[in-house]
Amino acid sequence: MFSKPSLTTFFLLLSSRAFQLADPEANALRLSPAKTACSDLRIADSGDHSSWATPECIVCPRSAAQVASVLQTITATGAPFAIRSGGHSPNLGWSNIEGGVLIDLSRINEITYNPLSTNVVVGTGNRWGAVYSALEAHGRTAVGGRVSPVGVGGFLLGGGLSHVSNEYGLGCDNVVDYEVVLANGTIVNANTNSHSELYWALKGGTSNFGVITRFTLKTVPMSKIWGGVITYNATQAEAVIDAIYTYQTEHISDLKSAISVQFILGAGVVLVTLMYAQSISSSPVAFAPFDSLPYNFYTTTVDMHKDMYQDILSIATDTSEKIAKYQGAALIFVAQTISPTMTAGSAKTGGNALGLPQNTNMMWVNFAAAWELPADDDAVAKACKYGIQKISRTARAKGLSRDYLFMNDAGEDQDVLGSYGSENRAGLRKVAREVDPEGVFQILETGGFKL
Ligand SMILES: *[C@@H]1O[C@H](CO)[C@@H](O)[C@H](O)[C@H]1NC(C)=O
Numbered sequence: 001m002f003s004k005p006s007l008t009t010f011f012l013l014l015s016s017r018a019f020q021l022a023d024p025e026a027n028a029l030r031l032s033p034a035k036t037a038c039s040d041l042r043i044a045d046s047g048d049h050s051s052w053a054t055p056e057c058i059v060c061p062r063s064a065a066q067v068a069s070v071l072q073t074i075t076a077t078g079a080p081f082a083i084r085s086g087g088h089s090p091n092l093g094w095s096n097i098e099g100g101v102l103i104d105l106s107r108i109n110e111i112t113y114n115p116l117s118t119n120v121v122v123g124t125g126n127r128w129g130a131v132y133s134a135l136e137a138h139g140r141t142a143v144g145g146r147v148s149p150v151g152v153g154g155f156l157l158g159g160g161l162s163h164v165s166n167e168y169g170l171g172c173d174n175v176v177d178y179e180v181v182l183a184n185g186t187i188v189n190a191n192t193n194s195h196s197e198l199y200w201a202l203k204g205g206t207s208n209f210g211v212i213t214r215f216t217l218k219t220v221p222m223s224k225i226w227g228g229v230i231t232y233n234a235t236q237a238e239a240v241i242d243a244i245y246t247y248q249t250e251h252i253s254d255l256k257s258a259i260s261v262q263f264i265l266g267a268g269v270v271l272v273t274l275m276y277a278q279s280i281s282s283s284p285v286a287f288a289p290f291d292s293l294p295y296n297f298y299t300t301t302v303d304m305h306k307d308m309y310q311d312i313l314s315i316a317t318d319t320s321e322k323i324a325k326y327q328g329a330a331l332i333f334v335a336q337t338i339s340p341t342m343t344a345g346s347a348k349t350g351g352n353a354l355g356l357p358q359n360t361n362m363m364w365v366n367f368a369a370a371w372e373l374p375a376d377d378d379a380v381a382k383a384c385k386y387g388i389q390k391i392s393r394t395a396r397a398k399g400l401s402r403d404y405l406f407m408n409d410a411g412e413d414q415d416v417l418g419s420y421g422s423e424n425r426a427g428l429r430k431v432a433r434e435v436d437p438e439g440v441f442q443i444l445e446t447g448g449f450k451l
């Protein structure tokens, strides 16, 4: 049943070097860190532009003014385009494009910390690792990605789940100001006082309104942390999912704690990442549910519910077995425990567009699959999608299902913006009509969830 341990190494590599694999053979693997692995998923960015899609033209603007001229040119010529911040999205045509213009923001990479306000201005072309390194000297950090190669732009525009979200909320709710280049080249700042509807829309509404060139973010204090990764044999998967439930019921209220659990069922391992945002000498009580498991080297949005969690695991296991027959295929099931404090933050900063359930403990379920042969794309995608739909159906039957879909983990054919609710979607459309009356970001920009 679990017969491909060599893939473990691959996935471990992914956590640190995601999508930057220089080995051409590794590039031949197709990845889908998606809620459902959907139809044609490729590595959109290999870090050295040797990605699969071949743009006609790659532009690397250095300033908002240069982005403005690029957008004016695009609008004038009607050229299809894609925008890349860190290029983490594997969806074809999102952070890369076949035959159009790729706007690569990697040179818009300022990081300026203001010790008076404790805010940091971050260029969209940054990846989180660079932001963390720059803030470390000040004893601060940002509410950013859990994996350092992830880009700032897609993370913040999709919502953004961080290791410190339990205490400080989602990434988007820590954005104080967006510098936005609109389709006609006008540069505006969106914040609580100026363009406040656009400010609301950008918190979850992704790239539908303009090209974001700079984010001003709140920072939070951070010195030393306690943490690490425990690897379990997948034979312990049921015990691990019970430990997740116990953690969420009894310990998630310890706001310094964060967990991230990846069930790499095809490779026979479960990786439990534990992070405690404080310098402590031994494992905190919050992680006791994981300490008590025997541990050795063998190793959708639903409301928190013990039996439901087991159902999710069993569906993940079925899915993993189903795709095991395809060459090199493996499924990672990531169990993300969401606490009420993680979703409550938006009220303080003018709300966001996400339509999140409030006062609820949830799990944001993520299936991520990898496989080798293009011929298997559809079959693997279908199996993963079926699994996710089965989780939703099962949850719905028990009254535990939630509409909300977490953009940063979603498949390209999932209705993420619809999951925010009809009122929020209408609000997003209204803002888009105001800032982009010609629909440049609806029609010419290939990537992202459209309104
Ligand atoms: C997990 O445990 C089983 C049963 O003890 C063993 O056969 C298998 O090799 C272990 N898996 C890994 C990845 O070590």
Ligand SMILES: *[C@@H]1O[C@H](CO)[C@@H](O)[C@H](O)[C@H]1NC(C)=O
Pocket: 182, 184, 185, 186, 434, 435, 436, 437
């Ligand atoms: C650009 O678009 C914005 C939003 O629609 C509008 O307010 C602004 O007047 C436009 N600027 C120019 C120069 O047309």
